[in-house]
Amino acid sequence: MTVIFSKKCEYGMQAVLYLAAHKDKGVIRVDDIAETLKVPKEFVSKILQSLTTSGIVSSKKGKFGGFALAKDPKRIRLIDIVAAIDGLEMFNSCVLGFPNCTPDTPCPVHHTWGELRTLAYNMLTEETLDEFKQKTINKIKTI
Amino acid sequence: MTVIFSKKCEYGMQAVLYLAAHKDKGVIRVDDIAETLKVPKEFVSKILQSLTTSGIVSSKKGKFGGFALAKDPKRIRLIDIVAAIDGLEMFNSCVLGFPNCTPDTPCPVHHTWGELRTLAYNMLTEETLDEFKQKTINKIKTI
DNA sequence: TCTTATTAAGATAAATTTATCTGAATAAAA
DNA sequence: TTTTATTCAGATAAATTTATCTTAATAAGA
Numbered sequence: 001m002t003v004i005f006s007k008k009c010e011y012g013m014q015a016v017l018y019l020a021a022h023k024d025k026g027v028i029r030v031d032d033i034a035e036t037l038k039v040p041k042e043f044v045s046k047i048l049q050s051l052t053t054s055g056i057v058s059s060k061k062g063k064f065g066g067f068a069l070a071k072d073p074k075r076i077r078l079i080d081i082v083a084a085i086d087g088l089e090m091f092n093s094c095v096l097g098f099p100n101c102t103p104d105t106p107c108p109v110h111h112t113w114g115e116l117r118t119l120a121y122n123m124l125t126e127e128t129l130d131e132f133k134q135k136t137i138n139k140i141k142t143i
Numbered sequence: 144m145t146v147i148f149s150k151k152c153e154y155g156m157q158a159v160l161y162l163a164a165h166k167d168k169g170v171i172r173v174d175d176i177a178e179t180l181k182v183p184k185e186f187v188s189k190i191l192q193s194l195t196t197s198g199i200v201s202s203k204k205g206k207f208g209g210f211a212l213a214k215d216p217k218r219i220r221l222i223d224i225v226a227a228i229d230g231l232e233m234f235n236s237c238v239l240g241f242p243n244c245t246p247d248t249p250c251p252v253h254h255t256w257g258e259l260r261t262l263a264y265n266m267l268t269e270e271t272l273d274e275f276k277q278k279t280i281n282k283i284k285t286i
Numbered sequence: 287t288c289t290t291a292t293t294a295a296g297a298t299a300a301a302t303t304t305a306t307c308t309g310a311a312t313a314a315a316a
Numbered sequence: 317t318t319t320t321a322t323t324c325a326g327a328t329a330a331a332t333t334t335a336t337c338t339t340a341a342t343a344a345g346a
Contacts, residue, residue: 003236004147007304010240017239017251029322038242043305049324062313065322078239078252090146096160097146097153098282099181105285108160108278109221112266116259123255135251139241142248150334172292186335192294205343208292 004120009085011039012047016081019057020073020129021136027059027066038143047085054084073129082124091117147263152228154182155190159224162200163216163272164279170202170209181286190228197227216272225267234260 005013014037022028030048034041048067051057058070069076082088094101095113103110148156157180165171173191177184191210194200201213212219225231237244238256246253 003233003238003240005238005240007240013239014241031322040305042307045323046305046325052324059323060313061311061323063319063321064314065312067323093146095146095148096156097148097150098157099286101282105282106278107282108270108275109266112262116262116266119255119259119262123252123259127251132251135249139244139248139250143242174292183335185337188293189295189335195294202293203343204293204341206289206291207344208342210293 004090005082005086008043008047009082011037011044012051012081012085013078014039015044015048015067016051016056016069016076017129017132017136018140019067019069020076021133021140023069023073027064027068029066033067036140036143051081051084054080056080056084069129073133076129077125077127078129078132079121079124091121147233148225148229151186151190152225154180154187155194155224155228156221157182158187158191158210159194159199159212159219160272160275160279161283162210162212163219164276164283166212166216170207170211172209176210179283179286194224194227197223199223199227212272216276219272220268220270221272221275222264222267234264 015033018033018037019028030041030045033039033048034044037044048057048059052059052067052070055070056076057067059065059067079088094107095109096107098107101107101110107113158176161176161180162171173184173188176182176191177187180187191200191202195202195210195213198213199219200210202208202210222231237250238252238259239250241250244250244253250256
């Protein structure tokens with residue numbers, strides 16, 4: 001089991017944080033990303049391809065090609081990657097899996113889970129990739 | 144994607160809440176549980192079998208057989224079902240999927256996620272199945 | 287004892303997620 | 317133009333999760 005997000009989404013967030021942390025270096029090869037993050041190369045490549053379609057990253061083919069962020073890291077948030085890969089459905093679903101869990105027809109933990117979801121949403125929304133830059137660099141060193 | 148827990152775990156929690164809400168009725172047939180909760184019968188049966196091994200539910204074979212809680216619903220919490228089915232690993236893992244995410248080697252959202260996990264843990268720990276009884280009955284009516 | 291209704295158990299199948307492989311397209315530079 | 321290094325795209329494979337099927341074991345009651 002992944003914690004909350006699919007592996008695809010986890011790798012996507014990691015890769016995008018990596019790109020933000022290495023923005024100054026121009027385009028980055030998938031090999032570098034995959035080796036540093038210790039994630040499967042072809043898989044992360046596929047994920048970055050799809051994020052290209054979403055307009056979050058850009059790619060350059062051919063020799064000295066690679067991936068880079070498609071926009072200013074001050075304008076990208078982790079929630080954007082989640083929205084593009086896993087979707088935002090989890091922010092509207094019951095943690096116990098009950099159908100139609102609403103304020104009118106709540107599950108036993110509806111209220112608490114609602115608050116938790118809001119906090120999780122904020123965690124992914126309040127800071128930008130740029131603001132995570134130094135923390136990302138520090139973390140990457142330890143992998 | 145499930146929200147946090149596997150379908151197995153979601154169904155397990157739902158079924159156990161159901162048993163607690165119908166404690167007075169003695170053993171409950173899987174058919175009743177599956178039909179009411181609108182979950183696959185054979186699947187929920189398997190899950191209840193495994194919870195029997197964990198000592199959370201008991202079963203009675205043969206005609207007029209079925210499942211029941213193995214102990215007082217005042218002594219069962221949702222976390223027990225999570226622990227038995229999905230395990231407690233998620234309360235110790237990085238939400239971004241980084242390896243070795245600790246206070247010394249934190250990911251960019253380490254601190255926030257830590258607080259969130261604690262709240263989620265509390266949500267599953269503070270109340271017992273017995274305390275959820277009325278809320279469960281209300282919810283089940285609306286499925 | 288026989289019939290019936292139930293869980294138990296094991297096998298299998300279907301669906302989804304994760305990962306890999308292969309060849310094409312592209313672009314830089316020799 | 318050829319070589320080289322890269323992403324792109326599509327096919328496939330492996331692993332895991334979810335779901336179903338089939339038969340056995342059990343127990344109640346006729």
